[in-house]
Amino acid sequence: MKELLRMENMTKKFGEVYANKDINLIVTEGEVHTLLGENGAGKSTLMNILIGLYQPSQGDIYLRGEKVKIDSPSKAVKLGIGMVHQHFMLVEALTVFENIILGITKDRAVFIKKDAMKEDILKLADKYGLDIELEKPVTEISVGAQQRVEILKALYRGAELLILDEPTAALTDIEAEGLFRIIKKLTAEMKSVIFISHKMREVLKISDRITILRAGQTIVTLEKNKAEETKLANLMIGRELVSGNYKKVSKIKEHILSMEKVSFNKSSKHNGITDITLTVGKGEILGIAGVDGNGQSQLAQVATGVITPDSGKVYLKTEKVAKFVPAEFIGSNVSHIPEDRNKMGLIGKMSVKENLVLKSMEKDRISIGKGLFLKKKAITVYANEMKNKYDIRCASVDQEIRNLSGGNQQKIVLARELEEEPELLVAVHPSRGLDIGAAKYVHDKMIESRDKGCGILLISADFDEVLKLSDRIAVMYEGKITGVYSGINPPVKEISLAMAGKAN
Numbered sequence: 001m002k003e004l005l006r007m008e009n010m011t012k013k014f015g016e017v018y019a020n021k022d023i024n025l026i027v028t029e030g031e032v033h034t035l036l037g038e039n040g041a042g043k044s045t046l047m048n049i050l051i052g053l054y055q056p057s058q059g060d061i062y063l064r065g066e067k068v069k070i071d072s073p074s075k076a077v078k079l080g081i082g083m084v085h086q087h088f089m090l091v092e093a094l095t096v097f098e099n100i101i102l103g104i105t106k107d108r109a110v111f112i113k114k115d116a117m118k119e120d121i122l123k124l125a126d127k128y129g130l131d132i133e134l135e136k137p138v139t140e141i142s143v144g145a146q147q148r149v150e151i152l153k154a155l156y157r158g159a160e161l162l163i164l165d166e167p168t169a170a171l172t173d174i175e176a177e178g179l180f181r182i183i184k185k186l187t188a189e190m191k192s193v194i195f196i197s198h199k200m201r202e203v204l205k206i207s208d209r210i211t212i213l214r215a216g217q218t219i220v221t222l223e224k225n226k227a228e229e230t231k232l233a234n235l236m237i238g239r240e241l242v243s244g245n246y247k248k249v250s251k252i253k254e255h256i257l258s259m260e261k262v263s264f265n266k267s268s269k270h271n272g273i274t275d276i277t278l279t280v281g282k283g284e285i286l287g288i289a290g291v292d293g294n295g296q297s298q299l300a301q302v303a304t305g306v307i308t309p310d311s312g313k314v315y316l317k318t319e320k321v322a323k324f325v326p327a328e329f330i331g332s333n334v335s336h337i338p339e340d341r342n343k344m345g346l347i348g349k350m351s352v353k354e355n356l357v358l359k360s361m362e363k364d365r366i367s368i369g370k371g372l373f374l375k376k377k378a379i380t381v382y383a384n385e386m387k388n389k390y391d392i393r394c395a396s397v398d399q400e401i402r403n404l405s406g407g408n409q410q411k412i413v414l415a416r417e418l419e420e421e422p423e424l425l426v427a428v429h430p431s432r433g434l435d436i437g438a439a440k441y442v443h444d445k446m447i448e449s450r451d452k453g454c455g456i457l458l459i460s461a462d463f464d465e466v467l468k469l470s471d472r473i474a475v476m477y478e479g480k481i482t483g484v485y486s487g488i489n490p491p492v493k494e495i496s497l498a499m500a501g502k503a504n
């Protein structure tokens with residue numbers, strides 16, 4: 001394979017911290033080269049150097065054997081390097097077409113050339129299977145479509161090396177499949193792709209070679225066929241990670257949650273649920289498998305009292321739920337790891353300690369007179385206890401939580417929700433966006449709760465997570481439960497087909 005890119009001894013310091021230290025990376029023509037590493041390992045920094053956003057403190061870059069200096073993003077474009085950032089950089093006020101041509105030419109001729117440009121773009125889109133609508137404002141298209149616009153934008157500028165920084169983080173499995181098909185077409189044309197991800201299954205599927213970064217340094221580059229999940233995970237986090245082979249339980253006696261023919265917004269296939277009947281037992285994890293947007297959100301909202309079903313019955317233990325309000329559910333010992341921790345779970349501008357006691361303000365150990373006077377000292381002591389117990393990495397419990405990593409934010413949610421020893425936990429995408437170490441931490445804690453007798457309704461679009469944790473698995477498709485399977489040696493193929501609506 002012919003070498004396209006070589007980065008030698010790349011070093012980048014931010015103040016006293018090495019974000020990258022002596023990193024070596026070789027990317028060949030036509031390969032998918034994955035950068036694998038935990039959050040903070042230095043992946044984005046290295047790529048930002050490559051596209052000229054950062055200047056390295058030290059190190060050299062060679063393209064096709066020739067030393068280059070990439071001192072600006074426009075230089076990177078000239079050299080045929082394009083990047084789709086972790087957080088997209090499209091201009092919201094503009095259409096897809098305007099975004100793609102943005103900055104290419106400022107002269108008036110663009111008005112004359114517009115049609116020709118459009119034609120070129122559509123040809124390119126067609127060639128790589130990038131399904132887009134040029135005239136739509138970017139605010140009106142899905143996340144997956146915005147990503148295709150970013151890719152097209154890079155290709156239209158002549159990218160031969162395309163960097164995709166965590167491109168699947170915000171995608172559903174089906175959208176990710178679409179992205180992988182596009183990547184395959186690019187490499188078939190001998191373009192190279194640097195792919196960043198920490199999802200092992202997809203990394204093993206899409207990569208030709210994998211370079212592992214840890215704490216700013218290169219650990220090793222492996223051929224795909226020499227890699228395997230546990231090995232990669234261990235290399236990535238640098239300590240033995242006992243793979244999540246959790247013991248499954250069966251024979252549940254007591255029910256913590258039961259639903260009988262529960263419906264909400266029945267006519268909608270994507271925002272409703274229809275005749276849902278299910279149970280979650282004491283000390284059991286019921287996992288809901290399904291592609292995002294098949295009613296899972298609504299199911300979680302019913303199970304936490306956020307919405308009132310149009311029909312059907314819900315029982316918490318043997319008690320029929322009469323009033324669907326979150327406070328009632330919290331009062332019945334129901335905890336919730338919400339779908340979006342930033343919108344529903346945590347308040348970014350509040351401190352670690354404030355977030356930790358958010359739900360227990362009226363409790364005697366937190367306040368006097370049901371929230372009238374806060375026991376400040378007691379709160380600080382409690383928060384520090386939680387910081388240690390849940391391994392929340394923050395400078396101080398008075399720090400605002402918005403600057404913490406996703407993993408540490410999720411640990412705060414866990415501490416708050418699990419410390420109350422709930423009888424039912426509704427956990428929605430509990431490890432979404434977390435690196436493998438943090439995800440394992442969340443999983444361990446959930447299993448620990450289960451073993452203490454907590455019933456868990458796990459809703460996740462990450463099929464691996466559902467398989468790993470669930471004692472039973474129910475598949476949701478278009479608002480209905482289309483099958484329930486044992487979590488012990490589950491029929492993976494059959495379940496995948498059911499998730500895609502192809503059940504017999």
Ligand SMILES: Nc1ncnc2c1ncn2[C@@H]1O[C@H](COP(=O)(O)OP(=O)(O)O)[C@@H](O)[C@H]1O
Pocket residue numbers: 014017018019037038039040041042043044045046
């Ligand atoms: N602009 C910056 N200023 C200061 N520190 C930074 C900056 N960008 C990244 N870092 C630090 O460099 C390290 C590597 O970060 P990053 O490259 O974003 O990691 P990754 O993409 O692998 O998650 C982290 O410790 C991060 O806090």
Ligand SMILES: [Mg+2]
Pocket residue numbers: 043044045086165
């Ligand atoms: Mg990054």
